[in-house]
Amino acid sequence: MNNYSGSKTVKWDIHLPEKVFHIKGTVTVSNELTLPLKTTRRLWVNHLEVFPETATALRSFYDCSFEWGELGQNASYTAALSICIAIFNSERLAENLFICFKEEFVDNFPDGNFELVLEVTRFLNKYNFRLHPHLYSRFCFSAITNSREILLYKDPETGLITTDLAENYALHREYMPDVKVKALNERKQRLLFRLFAKENYIISGYEFPEVMRRVEDMMARFYWRSVEKIITRKITEHYED
Known part of the structure; x- marks a missing residue:
């Protein structure tokens, strides 16, 4: 056991x-x-x-x-x-x-x-950090990553479940074999998500379904915001040409 x-x-x-x-x-x-x-x-x-x-x-x-x-x-x-x-x-x-x-x-x-x-x-x-006994992996449909994974920690004493969405976004954004480049990219992605979510990038609660519902909501908003930026940029480039 x-x-x-x-x-x-x-x-x-x-x-x-x-x-x-x-x-x-x-x-x-x-x-x-x-x-x-x-x-x-x-x-x-x-x-x-x-x-x-x-x-x-x-x-x-x-x-x-x-x-x-x-x-x-x-x-x-x-x-x-x-x-x-x-x-x-x-x-x-x-x-x-x-x-x-x-x-x-x-x-x-x-x-x-x-x-x-x-x-x-x-x-x-x-990958020993994933062997933490209170780490949980959950599926998030709205996450802008191929794996759609969100990592959460559950405090063994209080039962509080917490996830850092900025950290998750940076961690899962893309696989890079070069450790230094990966670290720089993660820092950039982490800051990008925090700018978007402001103080709401940390989500916590006491029930996994409720926490994941809020995670889905935030990641969906981030997804559509990203799509909006891409469309705006393409329209701008089109008219500039």
Whole structure:
């Protein structure tokens, strides 16, 4: 059983019996003459097949299929979440880690058939902040990111749930391998969101549904404000030309 602690220095006790996993992926294209051709992708973790329905039961926004590799799109999140559920044997921990798992591993899987071995110790060390026992990952449809993820903290003593939307926006804006460039970009995005939301970028409450309702409202306003700016800029450029 996972242990929880109010201390910020204590991480989720995962109790992984092994840290090395065999991952296999296959791509099958139907030989039917009808178009478009149907492509089926399947995944196995330690020789046990995993299914997209396992992931979409938690995150129904993502496609109920698998994708991976450099060209993978929405269904790559499904693949990452399904693999994480199989590896970590915990839905909540899998939800906390699968976005990073996609960026670290799934996006780098070979595009076609593959078999490889993953060692997750370095991954867990790199993203250890997501092992905080009181961190929660939630889906936000209105978030202007591909993952649509919002991270929240729940105080173990008071039960207060808090999320920093500026931090979330900066964290999820885009993946950058260069650490220094990423840090500068996050600072820029963080300031941008705070300018928009003013003092309302911190949202807190005692019930997840209520907090997420307010998160959706704020992120939707930010989305439409961003769209408005883009349209205004394009109109201005059109008439300037």
